[in-house]
Amino acid sequence: MKKVILLLVIFVFLFSYSIFAVTADEIIQKRDDNEYLKTARVESKMVINNNNRKLEKVMISLIDGNKALVEFTNPMDRGTKFLKREDNLWMFFPDAEDVVKLSGHMLERGMMGSDFSYKDMMESEKLTELYNFEIIEEQEYQKRPCYVIEGIKKQGAEATYYKRIVWIDKERHIGLKEELYAESGKLLKEIVVQEVQEFDHRWYPTKSVMEDKLRENTSTEFIIESIEFNPEIPEGTFSLQSLQ
């Protein structure tokens, strides 16, 4: 009997060890493999909900590492473009045909009135480069087994948020929920992924909802209508010239 108990203890120990043998960084890396866009062309829309009112923004984005070019196509913003290169953001006003560099503080404002800030939309670094991650628990979320992983900003890293807690689907390695915190511990934003799709063995969120906790009764749905991974992007696309 003692031998059986001993074997059981060893088995449980080994089983639990094998679970946590996967490190947080490996899980985040697998998530990055799915969600990090090296180059992409994305057609998407944002639906901004404020109390009972809705506002819809439609856009086409080209992404190449830390560079992004976004053009809005909905009637109210038609022709408005953004160029992001590292932390510099430039905006093209279509009526005036002007290109103006936006001030840095604008990067933290809601993009075109949404709950996504310009930084949220354009953050392009891999998360493992910005945060130290650790698994804090395992949990079922949206009926999926998930790792709950906490990331604390690395010293000197230029991350938008001090802390992030992310629920990552164990099997599909995709973030299903994410909470973003200030250094004070205040919850700033929450993103919930509502739909995911598999593209060539790669899972990607196609519908998510962001709530800016600093604003009352608002949320923004971000819906990807089409995505092309690793397209050929012509040289000179991410230039002030191409904004005009």
Place this chain on the structure above:
Amino acid sequence: MSKKHFRSLLILLTLLFLISSSVFAYQFGGDITVGTNTTLFDQEVETTTYQNINLGLELDNANFAVTFKNNTANQEFDILLKKAYIKSSFKNLEIKLGKQPVSWSFGSLINLVDFSLGAEALGQETETKYINAVELNYPVNWYSSLTFVNEFNNNYDKYGFRGRTLIQNFDFSLNYIKQSSTSNSLSRLGVSLKGDIGSLGVYSSYTNMDYQDEIINSDINTNALMVGVDYSFYINQKQGYGNRLMVQGEYHIVKNNAGLPVLLSSLGRAELPFDSGSNIPNGNDYLQILLSNLNYNINDFSSIGVFTLTSLKDGSTALIPNYSNQLNGNTTLRISGAFLSGSQTDLFYSPAKVLNIELSYVF
């Protein structure tokens, strides 16, 4: 080249362009605006209504925009051609020919080194910026370019150069503009820059102006300096949420002589109900102006704000409050006003008060 010859050339090039292009990618859209403008002057109220339709068509290598304007006060119907230009590239050189918007904005409330003074002022664009011109643009790299613009106008000759680059993450421009007619000429040479110091947006411009008038045989050379800051932050966070307040301030110093008319032209007088500064005699005194813009986002759909212009010498102030609300669909309500506090000898003086209400629908 005269304006007549320019038009003929433009029509010819447009036809050639249209014939040679077989397939177009295009975007078409516009807006319809109805509004009322009320002026209160010596206890008399005058109200006019107006309707504007803007239509725009953008093709791969051409752009067209026109405004149909109807004003009930003078029963006038007017058509303003805003854009009718073609663009083409030869190796790295890009060419735009035709009626086109030209402004060299960098984010300031007024811009003394713009190609067209008053093309954009207090966050609004004016009709001044739409000119018949040829623009040659040579991009040096992703952030640097050299631009030459020649305007075609029967009343004067005008051209300008602009070099734009990025230095230490500051947007830097070097501009030169010369406008001359048979009796006078004004040239402006200036630099502008815009960037960040910490979380504060900062910008500045320095302009040298040379005004020559052959009739009164005068040659005035003067300088103007501007420094500005902008910042935004959350307020009203007591209950765990907040709204953004955007603050922008600009300080200008110019001499009254040639600097005053340039500064006033930069204000885009359409925003104000009077000829500001018409009572100010020319002289060598320094004129100091403080401009500010406060804008508060009430929610995702509406905002309220106020522009102020203050003459530091006489204390006179112009207030331009504004409110906008995006109603259901693509309809926006805008309300704005203009009120001036100064007396007759002050820079910002007018007994008139203006209130403007308009609804616009974008399609």
